Amino acid sequence: MHVHVNAATSVDGKLSSRRREQVKISGDEDFARVDEVRAASDAVLVGVGTVLADDPHLTLDDAELVSKRESRGKSSHPARVVADSRARTPTDARILDDEATTYVLVSEAAPADRRGALETAGAEVVVAGDERVSLPAAFESLESHGVERLMVEGGGEIIFSLFDAGLVDELTLYVGSMVIGGRDAPTLADGDGFVSAFPRLSLQAVERVDDGVLLTYEC
Numbered sequence: 302m303h304v305h306v307n308a309a310t311s312v313d314g315k316l317s318s319r320r321r322e323q324v325k326i327s328g329d330e331d332f333a334r335v336d337e338v339r340a341a342s343d344a345v346l347v348g349v350g351t352v353l354a355d356d357p358h359l360t361l362d363d364a365e366l367v368s369k370r371e372s373r374g375k376s377s378h379p380a381r382v383v384a385d386s387r388a389r390t391p392t393d394a395r396i397l398d399d400e401a402t403t404y405v406l407v408s409e410a411a412p413a414d415r416r417g418a419l420e421t422a423g424a425e426v427v428v429a430g431d432e433r434v435s436l437p438a439a440f441e442s443l444e445s446h447g448v449e450r451l452m453v454e455g456g457g458e459i460i461f462s463l464f465d466a467g468l469v470d471e472l473t474l475y476v477g478s479m480v481i482g483g484r485d486a487p488t489l490a491d492g493d494g495f496v497s498a499f500p501r502l503s504l505q506a507v508e509r510v511d512d513g514v515l516l517t518y519e520c
């Protein structure tokens with residue numbers, strides 16, 4: 302499976318503010334590019350932290366991209382995936398509407414009633430891992446459902462885990478020309494952080510987009 306992480310940060314590496322509320326870092330051109338990356342993917346993944354903070358929809362905004370997918374025999378939108386060990390996704394989350402298939406990756410620790418509630422709300426629940434979602438095992442399961450290209454839209458906890466597990470193939474990072482600051486504001490890669498064996502990336506392209514910079518890396 303090809304795993305493409307896309308994110309937008311401030312110049313100081315923050316994904317949002319210390320309030321963990323969504324901050325519009327990208328401009329129109331970058332959001333249009335994000336829509337194209339979504340359209341080229343079989344599924345789009347976020348961590349449950351992003352679902353709780355942003356309540357994202359993760360479908361395509363551009364009707365032309367929807368028709369192009371349909372003409373290629375694909376579903377109208379990529380599937381949506383949330384990594385959610387304890388099945389905390391609210392049943393009224395926007396990702397659980399019927400516009401696209403939604404997989405909720407949970408661990409064995411997820412309470413049975415929460416799993417059931419998510420299934421009733423239309424989610425396909427995938428169990429992988431004991432306490433926390435095992436990303437390698439969950440990705441194998443997604444592959445068996447036909448997911449060959451996976452886009453990851455954050456946040457910082459899940460992105461760290463993906464780098465830690467060596468699962469990232471490509472990173473596109475939009476750096477907006479703004480400072481967010483705050484020692485408790487989420488960054489591109491949070492988790493425990495690395496103290497050695499830092500993942501090294503190979504810079505492929507640097508491009509001016511909106512009033513910021515788009516960096517493309519092979520990982």
Ligand SMILES: NC(=O)c1ccc[n+]([C@@H]2O[C@H](COP(=O)([O-])OP(=O)(O)OC[C@H]3O[C@@H](n4cnc5c(N)ncnc54)[C@H](OP(=O)(O)O)[C@@H]3O)[C@@H](O)[C@H]2O)c1
Pocket residue numbers: 307308309310315316317318320321322323324326347348349350351352354355384385386387389433434435436454455456457458459460462487491
């Ligand atoms: N600017 C951007 O591009 C962008 C993109 C996305 C999000 N954001 C911002 O980022 C913030 C949310 O980021 P976040 O770091 O709090 O949340 P996150 O990475 O979206 O979700 C983290 C949660 O995912 C769950 N998870 C399940 N399996 C995991 C695993 N193997 N490794 C790590 N986590 C796993 C954990 O909860 P359980 O232990 O309960 O499973 C964890 O707390 C919000 O402020 C949002 O606005 C910004």
Ligand SMILES: Nc1nc(=O)c(N)c(NC[C@H](O)[C@H](O)[C@H](O)COP(=O)(O)O)[nH]1
Pocket residue numbers: 307308309323324325326327332335347351355356357358359360454455
């Ligand atoms: N590329 C990007 N630039 C930003 O400035 C920003 N704040 C996000 N944030 C990503 C986060 O996951 C959002 O929740 C989804 O981008 C919302 O997706 P929807 O429009 O609801 O489909 N992503």
